Amino acid sequence: MSDNTTRDSTDAAATDGGVKTEQYLDKEINLFKPATPFMRDNLRAMWGLFALWAIVVFGPTTAVLIAPDVMTGTEVLGGFPLHFFITAVVTPLGALVLSAVYAYQRDRLDTKYGISHEDDVETDSSETVAADGGDR
Amino acid sequence: MMDPVVLDSALDIGFKTVPTLILVGMLALFLGVGYFFRVAAVDELWVAGRSIGSVENGMAIGANWMSAASYLGVAGLIATIGYFGLAYVVGWTTGYFILLIFMAAQFRRFGKYTAPDFVGDRFYSDWARGIAAFTTLVIAFVYAVGQASGMGLMSQYIFGVSYETGVILLMAVTIGYVALSGMLGTTKNMAIQYIILIIAFTLGLYATGWAQGWSLAVPYLEAGPQVAEAASLEAQLVEPFAFTSYYGWIALTFSLIVGTCGLPHVLVRFYTVDNERTARWSTVWGLFFICLLYWGTATYAAFGGLLYADGPGDGSFMDMPGGDADSIVLLTAQLAELPEWLVGLVAAGAVAAALATTAGLFITASSAAAHDIYTNLYKENATQREQLIVGRSTILGIGILTTIIGLNPPALIGELVAMSFAIAGSIFFPVFFLGLWWEKTTREGAIAGMLVGMVISFGAILNDTAIPMYTGVETAVIPEVAAYLPGTASALIGVPVVFAVIIVVSLLTEEPPEDVKRLVRQCHSPEPMHQMDSAEDVAADGGSPADD
Numbered sequence: 001m002s003d004n005t006t007r008d009s010t011d012a013a014a015t016d017g018g019v020k021t022e023q024y025l026d027k028e029i030n031l032f033k034p035a036t037p038f039m040r041d042n043l044r045a046m047w048g049l050f051a052l053w054a055i056v057v058f059g060p061t062t063a064v065l066i067a068p069d070v071m072t073g074t075e076v077l078g079g080f081p082l083h084f085f086i087t088a089v090v091t092p093l094g095a096l097v098l099s100a101v102y103a104y105q106r107d108r109l110d111t112k113y114g115i116s117h118e119d120d121v122e123t124d125s126s127e128t129v130a131a132d133g134g135d136r
Numbered sequence: 137m138m139d140p141v142v143l144d145s146a147l148d149i150g151f152k153t154v155p156t157l158i159l160v161g162m163l164a165l166f167l168g169v170g171y172f173f174r175v176a177a178v179d180e181l182w183v184a185g186r187s188i189g190s191v192e193n194g195m196a197i198g199a200n201w202m203s204a205a206s207y208l209g210v211a212g213l214i215a216t217i218g219y220f221g222l223a224y225v226v227g228w229t230t231g232y233f234i235l236l237i238f239m240a241a242q243f244r245r246f247g248k249y250t251a252p253d254f255v256g257d258r259f260y261s262d263w264a265r266g267i268a269a270f271t272t273l274v275i276a277f278v279y280a281v282g283q284a285s286g287m288g289l290m291s292q293y294i295f296g297v298s299y300e301t302g303v304i305l306l307m308a309v310t311i312g313y314v315a316l317s318g319m320l321g322t323t324k325n326m327a328i329q330y331i332i333l334i335i336a337f338t339l340g341l342y343a344t345g346w347a348q349g350w351s352l353a354v355p356y357l358e359a360g361p362q363v364a365e366a367a368s369l370e371a372q373l374v375e376p377f378a379f380t381s382y383y384g385w386i387a388l389t390f391s392l393i394v395g396t397c398g399l400p401h402v403l404v405r406f407y408t409v410d411n412e413r414t415a416r417w418s419t420v421w422g423l424f425f426i427c428l429l430y431w432g433t434a435t436y437a438a439f440g441g442l443l444y445a446d447g448p449g450d451g452s453f454m455d456m457p458g459g460d461a462d463s464i465v466l467l468t469a470q471l472a473e474l475p476e477w478l479v480g481l482v483a484a485g486a487v488a489a490a491l492a493t494t495a496g497l498f499i500t501a502s503s504a505a506a507h508d509i510y511t512n513l514y515k516e517n518a519t520q521r522e523q524l525i526v527g528r529s530t531i532l533g534i535g536i537l538t539t540i541i542g543l544n545p546p547a548l549i550g551e552l553v554a555m556s557f558a559i560a561g562s563i564f565f566p567v568f569f570l571g572l573w574w575e576k577t578t579r580e581g582a583i584a585g586m587l588v589g590m591v592i593s594f595g596a597i598l599n600d601t602a603i604p605m606y607t608g609v610e611t612a613v614i615p616e617v618a619a620y621l622p623g624t625a626s627a628l629i630g631v632p633v634v635f636a637v638i639i640v641v642s643l644l645t646e647e648p649p650e651d652v653k654r655l656v657r658q659c660h661s662p663e664p665m666h667q668m669d670s671a672e673d674v675a676a677d678g679g680s681p682a683d684d
Contacts, residue, residue: 024661025654031573038662046237057230057393061385064376072376077357079364081374087222088214088434089356092427095230099423102237103416110413115662117413 038113045105049098056094060086146448146460147289148470151296155480159294162332162484166491167313169325190414194421196326197405199333201228201422202429203279203493204286207337207486209550210430211468212461214437215444216454218373220380220388222434224550227392227557229430232423235397240419241412242572242659243403247670250500251400251564252508257672258571259582260652262513267586269508271563272400275556276501277534277541282552283490283497284542289463290483290490293470299459303542310491311535314498315528329492334428336485340465341432344439344472355439356431362438369445370454373437384625388554391627395557398564401493401500411664440468447471462549494538501534502527546605554624555597562630563589570638575656581642585634592630597623 027035034040064071064083071083110117188196206228214221246254251272256265284303287310291302345351351358363374372378377385396402405422406415444453444460444467460467466486469479506527511518518526545552563586570577570585600612601623612618621629658671665671 024663025657027657028653029573029575029656029660039660049233050237053230053233057226057389058386061376061382061389065382068376072374075360075364077360079360079362081363081367083376084219084222084363084374084434085360087219088225089431091226092229092430095233096420096423096427099233099236099420102233103420106241106416107413110662113662115664117411117664 038109041109041112042106045102045109049102049105053095053098056091056098060091145292145457145463146444146467146471147293147463149292149296152294152476152480154477155294155483158477158480159484159487162488163309163313163491165328166325169328188408188410188414188418190409190418191421192327193405193409193414193418194425195330196408197402197418197422198425198429199326199330199489199492200401200405200496201426201493202330202333202489203553204283204486204490205550205553206426206429206433207333207489208286208289208462208465209282209548209553210433211436211440212464212548213550214434215373215441215464216456216461217379218370218454219376219378220385221437221550223385223388224392224554225430225433227389228396229423229427231393231396232419232426234393235402236416236419236423239397239403239568239572240406240415243406244409244412244415245659245661245665245671246655247407247665248672250503250507251403251568252504254403254571255567255582255586256508256512258652258655259567259577259579260649261579261583264567264579264583264586265508266513267583267590268564268567269504271559271586271590272504272508273501273530273534275400275560276497276504277538278559279553279556280494280497280534280538281541281545282549283494284538285545285549285552286462286486286490288542289459290466290486293463293466293483294480294487300543304539306487306491307494307535307539307542310494310498311531313491314495314502314531326492326496329488330425333485333489333492334425336481336488337429337432337465339478340469340474340482340485341436341439343474343478344443344468347472347474348439348443350439351435355435359435359438362442363434366438366441366445366453370441370452372454373441383620384622387622387625387628390631391558391561391625392554394561394565394627394631395554395559398560398568399557400504400560400564401496403568404496404500404503436465436468439472440464443468443471458548498531498534502530505530546601551601551624555601558596558624558626558630559593561627562593562634565627566631566634566638570635570642572656572659574639574642575653576642576647577638578642578645578648580645581638581640584641585638588637589630589634592621592633593626596621596626596630599623 024036024038027039029035031043034043060071060083072081074082076082076085210221210224210228213224243254246258248254248257250269252265252268255268256262284307287306288299288303291297291306292299295302295305297305341355342351345355345358350362367374380388405418409415409418441453441464444456444464445451448460448471449456456464466479466483469482506523510526511523515522547555566585566589567577567582571582596617599614599621600618603609603613604611655671
């Protein structure tokens with residue numbers, strides 16, 4: 001069905017020897033039950049940032065509901081009502097910052113588990129990658 | 137809901153030489169780039185050989201994302217529905233975070249061509265694939281109607297033609313453009329389109345600030361006094377729940393967020409990058425490029441509102457007709473008496489935004505028809521030539537249909553696009569999310585979930601927009617339902633219901649086969665994959681000989 005004629009012929013060799021791949025392919029994927037150390041670390045970062053994101057996105061409008069006078073009565077930057085400014089400018093910025101933090105966290109996680117995304121690195125010898133991180 | 141098309145417009149309608157030249161030059165550039173990077177091979181047509189880097193892909197995400205709805209629609213909505221309009225700003229930016237943490241890299245690892253491909257393979261069912269392909273076509277169609285409407289409005293200013301002529305003219309250009317270039321040409325073009333549209337949008341905003349003495353360096357932060365002044369004219373602008381309840385605000389925001397994660401033409405952008413790290417960082421870049429525009433929408437609404445009240449609005453602006461609201465970005469530049477070439481550039485930027493997104497939508501629609509419906513369901517051994525023919529006929533067909541509905545659109549641009557988000561959120565988001573994160577999601581669960589999602593999202597749109605529009609009745613068929621299940625925001629109810637349906641049906645039916653589970657695991661494995669690999673290849677390679 002997906003005939004990929006340009007497929008790299010070294011694939012099979014590169015992935016067959018990978019003990020780690022085997023291990024990951026045998027563990028169940030369930031959002032609430034991380035089965036591998038990598039998944040546990042990844043999900044910890046995800047849930048923490050997700051909670052912050054929920055506050056950034058739905059917090060301001062909920063605050064308007066709870067404390068309307070504070071949110072609509074306060075003026076910032078020469079005239080913006082506080083709720084208007086936060087929703088229009090701060091919330092998108094918050095999501096952007098959280099996204100960058102997550103991408104950075106994932107890069108650190110990759111380093112911790114000795115993962116490199118350079119395509120032409122030989123992935124079958126994980127020692128090499130771990131020993132001299134400066135491949136390429 | 138306001139009348140979308142009006143005869144008397146505040147726009148300066150008439151043929152203008154310089155703006156016309158800007159637009160023609162821009163289109164020539166797009167076609168030239170499309171021609172230069174033209175493609176014939178299927179792999180390149182749809183996923184650009186999986187070779188795009190993160191900043192360039194981020195720009196493509198931005199251009200693909202920012203349609204006439206972002207460029208024109210959001211500012212118009214803030215100007216007419218005030219704080220409720222900011223739900224669009226929040227929903228259309230922050231959703232990318234969810235896409236990033238839960239889906240972007242996993243989709244890249246899955247590594248197939250289209251959203252229906254994912255559904256078909258993950259849920260080992262041609263029925264599921266067919267339903268997903270049909271949904272993709274519907275989303276592309278509803279989304280594109282809003283774009284056609286934006287193109288018609290801008291043509292009035294640029295060419296001085298009627299709205300209807302403008303829709304037909306520019307949609308014809310779009311169809312020709314998409315059919316001539318492929319995805320590679322489109323991706324290159326999208327980076328260029330992003331640059332053009334962000335310059336046009338931002339320059340119009342800055343120049344208005346300078347011309348009126350309102351802002352100097354950062355209008356987004358300096359517009360406080362103008363927001364206050366606009367609010368003194370129209371208190372409802374900043375009144376939090378003047379146009380909707382707290383529930384309505386949250387429902388719309390939620391719906392737009394999950395819609396972001398379920399849109400096929402957004403997801404396909406992750407298939408085009410070289411690895412999953414690039415998928416992640418291009419999402420971050422994409423969100424940054426998107427924020428650059430969205431931060432300006434509220435400022436445009438305030439600037440435009442004041443100028444409108446000062447001129448055609450006669451002291452008020454929130455009750456402006458729909459056509460003016462959807463043109464408020466252009467009207468701001470025009471009413472600030474900026475030079476004609478600059479106003480023309482703002483209009484041309486809007487056309488670029490509409491064209492870029494429509495191109496992306498039509499590409500996904502054509503691959504859904506050619507790849508998922510024709511090849512996988514109808515003719516297993518279709519040649520590449522046949523696929524290209526089917527794909528191009530689909531583009532033509534959906535383009536003509538979009539043009540016809542776009543001549544008399546049933547809602548404002550932003551609302552139309554929001555409806556396609558509600559569809560994507562209710563039908564696709566649950567199957568994508570559970571498909572990736574719970575390996576025991578079954579074929580039966582996914583199909584049941586998608587069908588329930590269709591009933592909810594299509595039903596909501598029929599109830600409060602489509603049926604009233606074509607029967608001439610002003611209100612929704614069942615107003616009580618419309619209050620809790622608006623066509624633009626049905627996903628707040630749709631998503632939990634569909635999740636529940638999928639989970640219950642999955643628990644009651646037989647577990648997915650082992651090779652499908654391995655496919656899901658491979659999407660989450662930290663092991664790097666080769667550029668041209670899909671999860672299926674790797675999962676099969678490492679599997680026991682008994683597999684397959």
